Amino acid sequence: MPDTQYQARIPIYPRAVKGRFRNLKWSVLALAYGVYFLLPWLRWEREHAANQAVLFDIPGRRFYLFDLLVHPQDIFWLAALLIILALLLFMVTGIAGRVFCGYFCFQTLWTDVFMLIERWVQGDRAARMRLAQQGGPRAMALKGATHGLWLLVAFATGLTFTLYWANAPDLVVAFFTGQAAFAAYATTGFLTITTYLLAGLLREQVCTYMCPYARFQSVMFDKDTLIVSYDAARGEGSEGRSKPVRGLRSREERQARGLGDCIDCGYCVQVCPVGIDIRDGLQYQCIHCALCVDACDTVMDGLKWPRGLVRYTSENALEGRRTRYFKPKTLGYAAPLVLITVLLVLGIAHQTPLDASVSQVRQPLFVQLSDGSIQNSYEIRLHNKAQHPVVLELRLTGLDGAALDTGRIERVSLMPEQRTTLLARVRYDVPAGAPRQQGVVFEVVPVEPEGMDVVRVESQFILR
Amino acid sequence: MSESGQSPEAPAGKGVPTTGHTWDDNLRELDNPLPRWWLWGFYATVIFSLIYWLLYPAWPVADTFTKGLSTVTFEVDGEERTTHWNSRALLVRDMQTGDSALRQREFLQVIDDSTLDEVLGDTNKLAFVNSYGRGMFGDFCAACHQTGGAGLMGVYPNLADDNWHWGGDVETIAQTITHGRLGFMPDYREVLDEQQRDHVAAYVLSLAGYEGDAEKIARGGEIFQGREGGCHACHRHDGTGLRSQGAPDLTNDIWQNIDVAGAEDDAARRALISQLVHDGVRQEMPAFGDRLSDAEIKVLATYVHQFGGGQ
Numbered sequence: 001m002p003d004t005q006y007q008a009r010i011p012i013y014p015r016a017v018k019g020r021f022r023n024l025k026w027s028v029l030a031l032a033y034g035v036y037f038l039l040p041w042l043r044w045e046r047e048h049a050a051n052q053a054v055l056f057d058i059p060g061r062r063f064y065l066f067d068l069l070v071h072p073q074d075i076f077w078l079a080a081l082l083i084i085l086a087l088l089l090f091m092v093t094g095i096a097g098r099v100f101c102g103y104f105c106f107q108t109l110w111t112d113v114f115m116l117i118e119r120w121v122q123g124d125r126a127a128r129m130r131l132a133q134q135g136g137p138r139a140m141a142l143k144g145a146t147h148g149l150w151l152l153v154a155f156a157t158g159l160t161f162t163l164y165w166a167n168a169p170d171l172v173v174a175f176f177t178g179q180a181a182f183a184a185y186a187t188t189g190f191l192t193i194t195t196y197l198l199a200g201l202l203r204e205q206v207c208t209y210m211c212p213y214a215r216f217q218s219v220m221f222d223k224d225t226l227i228v229s230y231d232a233a234r235g236e237g238s239e240g241r242s243k244p245v246r247g248l249r250s251r252e253e254r255q256a257r258g259l260g261d262c263i264d265c266g267y268c269v270q271v272c273p274v275g276i277d278i279r280d281g282l283q284y285q286c287i288h289c290a291l292c293v294d295a296c297d298t299v300m301d302g303l304k305w306p307r308g309l310v311r312y313t314s315e316n317a318l319e320g321r322r323t324r325y326f327k328p329k330t331l332g333y334a335a336p337l338v339l340i341t342v343l344l345v346l347g348i349a350h351q352t353p354l355d356a357s358v359s360q361v362r363q364p365l366f367v368q369l370s371d372g373s374i375q376n377s378y379e380i381r382l383h384n385k386a387q388h389p390v391v392l393e394l395r396l397t398g399l400d401g402a403a404l405d406t407g408r409i410e411r412v413s414l415m416p417e418q419r420t421t422l423l424a425r426v427r428y429d430v431p432a433g434a435p436r437q438q439g440v441v442f443e444v445v446p447v448e449p450e451g452m453d454v455v456r457v458e459s460q461f462i463l464r
Numbered sequence: 465m466s467e468s469g470q471s472p473e474a475p476a477g478k479g480v481p482t483t484g485h486t487w488d489d490n491l492r493e494l495d496n497p498l499p500r501w502w503l504w505g506f507y508a509t510v511i512f513s514l515i516y517w518l519l520y521p522a523w524p525v526a527d528t529f530t531k532g533l534s535t536v537t538f539e540v541d542g543e544e545r546t547t548h549w550n551s552r553a554l555l556v557r558d559m560q561t562g563d564s565a566l567r568q569r570e571f572l573q574v575i576d577d578s579t580l581d582e583v584l585g586d587t588n589k590l591a592f593v594n595s596y597g598r599g600m601f602g603d604f605c606a607a608c609h610q611t612g613g614a615g616l617m618g619v620y621p622n623l624a625d626d627n628w629h630w631g632g633d634v635e636t637i638a639q640t641i642t643h644g645r646l647g648f649m650p651d652y653r654e655v656l657d658e659q660q661r662d663h664v665a666a667y668v669l670s671l672a673g674y675e676g677d678a679e680k681i682a683r684g685g686e687i688f689q690g691r692e693g694g695c696h697a698c699h700r701h702d703g704t705g706l707r708s709q710g711a712p713d714l715t716n717d718i719w720q721n722i723d724v725a726g727a728e729d730d731a732a733r734r735a736l737i738s739q740l741v742h743d744g745v746r747q748e749m750p751a752f753g754d755r756l757s758d759a760e761i762k763v764l765a766t767y768v769h770q771f772g773g774g775q
Contacts, residue, residue, distance in 0.1 A: 007497040202501065209499060363612030367625040367772065368725075370716035377624070377772050407770070408585045420591045425772045 009205060011132065012275040014115060015125035015267070019294025028103050029112055037156070040163035048387055048416040050167035058165060062417065068348065071385060073355070080344040084337060089213075091333035093220040095325055097227050098288040101214065107206050108287060110157070110199035111273065114150055121146045125270060150200045151192070158191030204274040208285050218284060223315040224323050228288050230279040230310050231318065235262035241279075244303075251305060261309055267299055268292035268310055278310055353386035355419075356444045358457045366462045373429045376461050380422045380442065384414035391448040394424065398441040399461055402428040411447065430463050437462055520549050568596065576759035580634055583766055590770070597767025600760060604752060605768075613771045618721050619747075624771040627718040629710040632775035636707075638765035644751030647710045651744030652693070658738070660687055664695070665737035669730070671703040671714045676730060721745060 044053035044066060055064040063070035070077065092099055101108060122128045122142050131139050162184050163171055174180040175188070198206050207214045221227075235241060237260035244263045248254050251261065262279070269277045271291045276283050278292045296310040314323040361377035369375055384390050392412045396404040405425040414420065426440065440461045446452035483493040517523065520532040531548035538545060538557035547553050559565050571592050575583060583589045602611065609615050613623030626632065629647065630640050652661065660683075666676045667684025687693035689701060698711035705711035717725050722736040752761065 004497050006500045006503045008500040205499060205501065209502070361612060363610065364614035364622075364624055367614070367622065368718060369626045370713065370718055372717060375625070375772050405772075407590075408581070409587055409590065412587050420587050421594060422587060422590070423594055423770045 010275065012204065012273065013125045013128045013132075013270075014273045014291075015270040015295075016119060017267075017271040017291050017294045017298065019291075019297055021290035021294050025103060025112065025289065025291075029109050032104070032106075032109055033113075037160050040160060040168040046387070050170075052167055054164060055167070056165050060417070069385065069387075071383075074347075074351070077344060077347060080340050080347070083340050084344065087333055087337040087340070090220055091330065091337060093217050094222070094225060094329055094333060097221065097225050098214075098217060098286070101207065101217075101287040102289040105287075107198060107211070108273075108289065110153075110195060111203050113153060114199045114203075115273070117149045117153070118146055121149065147200070151196055154192045154195035154199070155188070157195045158188040161191050162187045204285065204287075207274065207287055214284070214287075222329070223319075223321075224325065224327070226312050226314055226323075227282055228278065228286065228290050228293060228310065229282065229313050229315075229318060230262075230268075231308065231313070232260075232279070232281075233318075234260060235279065235309050236260040261300075261305060263299070263303070265299055267295040271295045282315075351385070352455065353384070353452065354390065354392075354444065354446065354455050355381075355383035355385060356442070356455045356457050357381045358442050358459045360459055360462075361423075366464070369427065371429075373427050374463055375425055375427045378424050378426065378442070378459060380424055381419065382412060382414060382422065382444065383419035384416060386452075387416050388449065389413065389415050390446050390452065393445045393447050394422075395443040395445055396426060396440060397443060398439055398458075399426075399428060401431075402426050402440065402461065426461060428461060428463070434463055436464055572596070572759050572763070575763055580762075580766070583762075584634075590766075593763050593766045594770060597763050597770075600756075600764050601767055604756070605764070608749075613768060615720075617719075617723055621720050622718075623768050625718055626772070626775065627713060627716060627720070628775065629705070629707070629712050629720075631707050632769070634762075634765050634769045637768050638761050640749065641756070641761050641764055641768075642751065642753035645710060645749045647745060647747040647749075649698070649711075649745040652741045653743075656687065656693060656741065660692075661738040661741045662734055664688055664693060664741055665734040668703070668714050668737055669724075669733055672717050672724070673715075674730070674733065676734075 039054050040052065042053040043051045044064075045051055046064070049055070049057070049060075049064060052064065053066050057064065061072050089100060118128065122131050131142060159172075159175065162175075165187075166184070171180060171184060175184060202210075237255065237258050239258035240260065241262035241264045242248055242254070242259045243265075248257065248259065254261070268279070269292075271294070272278070273289060273291065274285045274287060276285050278286065290312065292310050293312065297307045300307050300309060317323045357380075359379050359381075361379060365376070367375050380394065382392065390413070392414065393410075394404060394406055394412070396402060403426065405427060406422065409422065412420065412422065438461045440459050442457045442459060444455040444457070446454070480494045480496055483495050485493045517530070518532065519534045521529055522532060523530045534549040535546050536549055536553040536557060538547075538553055539560050540556065575589060575593065578586075578589060583593060601609075601613070605613075608620040609623055610620070615622035615624075621629065628636075630636060630645055656664065663680045663684035664687050665684065666680035667688050669676055670681045670684075688695040688699075698709045699705050699714055700711075703714040705713045712720060719725055722740055724733050724736055727733045727736055756764065
């Protein structure tokens with residue numbers, strides 16, 4: 001039995017580090033935050049909707065993405081997009097390991113920002129560790145300021161998320177004057193709390209205990225996958241690692257004694273945001289942020305020894321074999337990825353501005369009229385997806401002598417985004433020997449504006 | 465059972481006790497402690513359930529249950545009622561004063577304020593009529609007339625064809641719904657003998673365009689048009705029927721009470737009609753004027769008119 005049933009979190013105080021990967025991570029962070037926080041404010045000229053470039057209008061049941069308008073019936077695009085994202089994630093993981101975790105995951109990005117705030121207010125690792133043990137007004141003030149700033153960032157995050165679902169300038173005003181919808185406050189509140197909890201308090205525990213991807217990503221790894229790894233052969237030599245005490249300061253002296261290049265400074269452990277020692281090998285906690293690479297490179301540069309004691313490599317490369325990137329597994333991910341991407345692009349490119357569907361009324365399938373002719377009824381659904389009004393006429397083809405009856409409705413006018421349902425009847429004086437069932441084609445003809453394509457919908461006519 | 469040993473090789477299990485179980489030679493179950501926050505999460509759910517029990521119906525007690533503190537207030541027929549929280553009351557409230565209910569009532573008012581021509585010529589109003597009418601037809605009419613108004617031979621008239629006994633324009637359909645109808649044809653068992661009924665049947669078939677024995681048709685015509693049968697009083701001399709009496713048009717091949725069009729041969733057709741003349745007809749449609757508002761009847765009548773046979 002373990003000593004305790006429930007273990008308190010072992011606090012981690014990551015130390016600051018400078019280097020190539022840290023710079024890359026800052027750039028990704030700046031880009032991601034720039035897009036996330038500014039996108040709702042990007043204006044986009046629209047005649048019949050809010051002038052917001054990206055707007056997810058739930059009550060109106062449509063999503064605006066720049067010039068693209070997404071309707072509920074386009075749910076297949078979402079399916080395709082999710083398949084693309086999943087396959088892309090799997091393929092990238094297979095080739096390059098946990099790049100998503102290390103550079104792009106919002107847990108990583110927001111934790112990074114929260115740690116940055118922590119560092120600005122409380123100082124670096126050593127100062128924070130000291131402060132954690134202290135009480136008193138100064139320590140309380142610094143800790144309070146940290147949490148206050150965290151909450152501020154969390155609130156900005158929550159509010160920004162909410163702005164994607166309504167016109168941002170209006171919503172912000174409504175939000176702070178108490179006029180916004182309950183959902184806006186609830187969403188902002190929920191995200192403020194979760195952001196504060198996940199990025200401020202829970203941090204690496206989200207990856208180790210909660211994230212499903214962190215748990216199943218290991219099955220996509222193989223010996224060719226790019227991993228952040230300690231070069232044990234170089235670092236440990238035959239006699240292990242050692243601090244650079246007197247007589248062990250140059251590589252020649254160390255190699256003569258069988259010692260490796262690792263001087264056991266512990267910098268790689270101190271910078272680790274998940275609190276592991278990369279020298280223990282590949283571990284499921286490791287999010288591959290590569291900060292330990294920067295740390296070790298800094299130390300090696302100082303010693304004027306070659307970089308790369310901790311580096312991006314693969315198990316095969318570590319064992320002296322070639323790393324293969326192009327293999328059946330990669331192609332197996334790439335083929336469906338390309339296929340579905342092509343399908344999605346074609347689907348989006350071929351959307352029509354006018355949706356029409358015709359369903360035959362089935363109860364009753366047909367009726368005989370007093371003049372002996374047969375009548376079928378149809379429910380015609382029309383949806384104007386264009387951003388301008390249209391005027392439509394209905395025509396019937398495919399069945400000679402059949403007459404279309406739309407009552408007193410001669411033309412259908414639809415405002416942008418309007419949809420309607422129309423009951424229409426078709427009468428047909430059945431000639432002798434006609435088959436039981438015949439095809440008919442409904443033509444939805446846009447009269448105004450000119451130049452729009454006629455939409456043809458096939459249906460059937462039941463004679464008896 | 466427990467050899468609370470250390471996992472020797474794997475660094476991930478460094479210093480972690482195992483449960484002592486081993487599978488496949490070297491697969492061990494590490495006995496890591498749960499994170500403390502997980503325990504807090506558990507306590508939070510406990511507190512949540514306590515609050516929930518306090519607010520909402522929760523525990524069965526004998527033949528009743530704890531009602532909880534929260535309530536639902538809703539209006540029924542202008543009378544305000546308050547009850548303990550339950551989803552049926554929420555539904556009632558939604559149906560009475562929910563956004564959709566209010567919008568529906570608003571639109572119903574629009575239909576009520578519009579003339580018939582405005583409704584029939586406007587796609588939006590017609591779309592509302594068709595959607596609201598479908599629901600009402602299902603509630604009040606479809607039990608007899610069937611979904612879509614196809615009716616049942618011999619019992620309930622077909623509303624989807626253009627053969628109307630009482631008139632098929634919207635106003636008359638609305639009258640029919642409001643006041644109901646009593647369809648009546650007297651029985652002729654005392655008045656006409658079997659042969660006479662057969663002759664009348666032959667004549668009626670000739671009206672609908674069927675061929676038959678000319679002599680029988682002639683004699684049947686005399687009965688139909690003369691005082692003997694007096695059929696023309698309701699069915700009129702040309703057989704097209706008096707709308708005010710609900711007398712069917714006999715000159716087409718649409719039959720409501722007997723399946724003449726589906727009968728095998730002339731004899732079978734005559735037998736069907738002869739039997740109907742012998743028995744008479746008595747059919748009643750109940751009045752809905754006291755159950756539905758004028759606006760609702762207007763919607764329903766327009767919806768029925770849309771089935772296809774409206775005049």
